[in-house]
Amino acid sequence: MKYLFIDSATTNLVVAIINEGKIAYIYDNNDGHDTSSKMMPVLAEAFENTGLKPQDIDKIFVVTGPGSFTGIRVGLTVAKTMAYALNIPIVPISSLEVMASCSGGTALINARRGYVFAGTYDEKLNVIYPDSYVLMSDKLDKPYISYDEFEFTVEKSKIDVLKVIKKHENDYPVNPHTLKPNYLKMTEAEENFNKHDRKS
C-alpha cells in the first residue's frame, strides 16, 4: 500500500510518502516559508523523488488540527481535494499526536493569552488526556513537547510518522466532502456573539 501523509497545522510542515510500510520520502522542516506557497512544490518533489504519481496513492492521512487555523486549512484543502478527485480514503490525524509520536508526553501548541492546545499521549500513542484548548497548568503530564517556546522547559518535538500511520492504518476513513478541520476553538466573532446572546 502507498500512503500520503500531510501535516501543515504547526510551524513544522510535514509531507511524507509511505510505500509498503517504509518511508519513501519525508519533508519535515521548519524553514519559515509560508506553507501556502511551499506545500505544493514539496508535494511535487515527494512524487518526483519516489517515481510515484498521485494516482498511485491508496490512502491519505491528514492532520486536521489543532494548530494554526490557516495552516490547517492549507493542508486539509490539498488532502480533501486529492481524496475527492482520486476517490481514495482519507483519515484525520491529530497534530498533537504527531508531535508526541516519538516517545509520548504532553504535546503543546501556544494558543496565546496563557492558553495552549494540549494533548497527552503514551509511547504507544494511546490518548491519556484528549486534545483540548486549555489554560496552561501543572496538571498536564510531563514531559512537555512542542515546537514553540515557553517560559518552562519543553522538549523539541521529534516525530515518528510511521508509528502514527501504523496506529491509524485501520481507522475508518471519512468522507472527504464532510471532513472538517479540528480547530478546538471558536472564532472570536462566534465567542462574542454567544456571550452577547446569553446576556440578552
Added chain:
Amino acid sequence: MNVLAIESSCDETSVSIIKDGSEEISTVILSQMDTHANYGGVVPEIASRMHVENITIVIDEALKKANMNMDDIDAFAVTYGPGLIGSLLVGLMAAKTLSFIYNKPLIPVHHIAGHIYANNLVKRLEFPLIALVVSGGHTELIYMKEDYSFEKLGGTLDDAVGEAYDKVARVINVPYPGGPLVDKLAFEGEDTYDLPIPLNDDSYNFSFSGLKSAVINLAHNEKQRGNEIIKENMACSFQNRVVEILVKKTMRALKDYGVKNLIVAGGVAANKGLRKGLTEACLEEEINLIIPEMKYCTDNAAMIGAAAYYAYKRGDKAGLDLNAKAVTELK
C-alpha cells in the same frame, strides 16, 4: 478549451466550467451571506472556515451539473487576489492540487479582471472600452485597449462604494447587507439632505469616506436636536451624490479617451440608481453601455473562467508556488 474555475475571495464558494471564455457550461455558487448577516458583515475567519468545509462539494456539483468529469477539463483557473487572504487560500490550494494531479495548466486570475469579463459571458466585449468596477471592495475606472490589457485610470482613495453603502445603511438602521436596501429606499424618498459631492475634481479617483462622515454627522446633529432622520430621504440624498460623481467621472473618462464602449462590473452594478444614471448619460452621449445580468454582478466563478481564457491566451500561467494576495493591482 474547458476551464474549471474556482472563486473564493470573500463569502461565496463558487466553481464554474466555462468553454472558450464565453460559454457557461455550469456554475455553482454557495453563498455564506446568511451566516455573516448575524455579525453585520463578513467575518474573515468564519468565511475561511466555511470555504474549506464546502470546497470539494462545490467542485463536485459543478462537474455533475455540467455532466462532465475531470478528463473533460483542459485547465484550472483560480482567483489569486485581491480578497480575504484566508478565503482566497482555500480556492487557491484546491486549484493547485487539481492542476498538479491532472497535470493541466493553472491560470491565475485577478478578481477585477473576472468582474470585467463577466460581461463577456453575455456579449463579446468590444474594444477599446472603459470599465467601471464597483463593489464592496472596489471602485475603479479601467481603460482596456484590447483583450486582457488593463490600464487603471483611477480608483477610490479610501472606502469602496459598496462599503460606503453598508456603513450608511448602519447609520440609518438598515440591516446587512445594506446596499440593496438603501438603493430601494432611495427611490421612495426625496433628495432633501445637504450632502457634499465627494472628490469633485479633475482626477479619475473617488473618495467616499467624507460623504459617509457627512451622513453620520448629519444623523448625529438631527438626533441632538431631537429630530428623526427620514431614512428614505437620507438614502436618496446619499445615493444621488454617489451616482452623480460615478457618472460624471466615468463619462469624462469615455470622452477623454475617445471610447464608445462602457461596461459596468461588480456587486454595485446591480444598484438601480447607478444603472439609471449611467443609462441616461450613455443614451445622451451615444455610448454603448453594457451592464451584466444580476447573477453576474455578485462574486461567481463563471467570470473567473471567462477571464481565464483570455489570461491564458496572453500567456498567464502559474506554478505550484502561486500564492494568494490580499491586495494586488490589476495588470
